[in-house]
Amino acid sequence: MADHISQTQSFADQVRAIPGGEHLEMCYSCGTCVSKCMIQQKVEPEYNPRRLLHMVIMDMERQAFESPTTWLCSACDLCYPACPQEIHISGVIGAVKDLAVRAGYESPLDTVSVEESRCSGCGICVMTCPYEAPHLIEKQLDGELDRLSEVDANLCMGCGICVAACPMGAISRPGVSNEELREQLRVPASDGAPRMVVFVCDWSLRADADVTLLESYAQNVHIIHIPCTGRIDPEMALLSLRAGIDGVLVCGCAPGECHYKRGTVVSSCKIGLLDRMLGQMQMGNGRGLASHPVRFVQIGTQDRGRIRREVDTMLEHLVHSKEAQ
């Protein structure tokens, strides 16, 4: 292991010394955190905060650094209020990750990259990122000293909030770049039925039944999976409407349950403002758009089956306004 890790201090002591790490010992292995965690349920069965805490206590440094738990925790803190010992688990995991990065380990996640020739150094990404991953640096670019954003790939969780926020479109994340999402906005016409796009944050769908259900819709309802609703910007919604799509539904987590902390807040703000603008624009007068053609819904972790009701309600609304024309 890297030599800067002190020889005298045990791994567990080092974790304890980092803010957040001090509550390590209090865990009595009940596993409540595991039962609350969306990562364990949805992406990585090996994910286990309880086990990670014990790896630390037992000084299993390498195993802790290589554990997916160290890297996948997004500090959504769904487990925090549930922990009977009031351990701030994401804080402890963050302390382990911090040491892992110092020891030369790298995040396995899909993270963002900034196209320098497009970045104007506005700092929007710096301000909005829930993980403080981007920061502004001074750098020579085309012979001039330029202020640019640089993202620490080990801090970035890949939520895509900055991708949507960047007014230059300078940031991309594999799978959900502006280009890749725009490509998906082509929904085939199907004999007069309204066309609808549903941007769905996968974290908001807790039950497997809900996930399967989404695949059962006819082709006029096009589901686009996104890492977080924070990834959706008003331009994407407007491009959908321009492409002839009648309605856009953005489904995210309930406030306080967002997997990436603030995605659902920023997205509902953006979609809310867009809705007000569409109202100001008196859209109905022209092409005959339905009222509120872009909607945002927040689905709580306990709201099973809600997604179906939301999609169906919107679809019905679109059918009605089509018929009314």
Next chain:
Amino acid sequence: MAEAKPKLALYWAASCGGCEITVTELGMRLVSLAQLVDIVFWPCLMDFKYSDVEAMEDGEIDVCFFNGAIRTSENEEMAHLLRDKSRILVAFGSCATEGCIPGLANLFDAESILARVYDTAPSVDDSRGTRPITSFTVPEGIIEIPTFYEQVFTLAQTVEVDYFAPGCPPVVDQVWNIFQTFLSGELPERGAIIGVDPKTNCDVCPREKGESGYRVREWRRPHTVALDPDRCFLTQEVICCGPATRAGCGLPCISGNMPCRGCYGPPEGVIDQGAKLLSAIGALVDTDEPETLSQIMDTIVDPAGLSYRFGLANSLLSEIKYGARVREDEV
């Protein structure tokens, strides 16, 4: 015989006249310009008639600077006429480029605008439901006036445009650069946006930018805040359109301690300036309560007017509302 001087035309359609004033602000440089070119049409400053233009050969004007949006049938007619008569047609200023303030009329329909003007404006005290009629018979014949369109168009939605020079108005030094460019004969690639920088105002703005974790719980209007001249407006809860606005103006508003209002339009590669601005400012907001969120949104009094103050006619919003306009030459 001395070589013929290039022929220059300047025209205004639906505009406030600010673009014309910028040209006169060239001052003594305007005098030297007048020696280098023949001004063959400039109704704002010199006595020309439309018939003078009609009498010209096609392509006779070397460069025409067309400011103003297309609001009436007269604007449209002149756009076609000047397009035919000019080798190079420049959309000059924000109105011609993207609709600008006249384009905000796309928030309404024509009838509600006429009703406001003729019936409900506070200065009207005896509404008789008057509306302009576009054709009227008198003993001497028929008098026709231009029709008022249902929506405002940009110049490029009307005729083919060779270059675009945004700005409300374009700043005077850029205007001089633009004239110089055309006089030098070294023309930029057709379709280029001229007198601008590729990135946004933030790129050149010297103000200190915001830090990680900065969050907004209320947006404030500039006149209600004692603004720190050295810090980014956004970090003072004041919306600045700089992050979504093309640089090139030299920051007159920002150095005057007022936020950028966005008149230079979207930067290179951005489709919709207003949507991008909305996305950037929405990204700074924070709260967990739906009620508070709605209150924060309320602090943006006029979201469409704020984000699309200059670009509404050229925006996705207008395209969605009215459908894309297909020009005759594109059919």
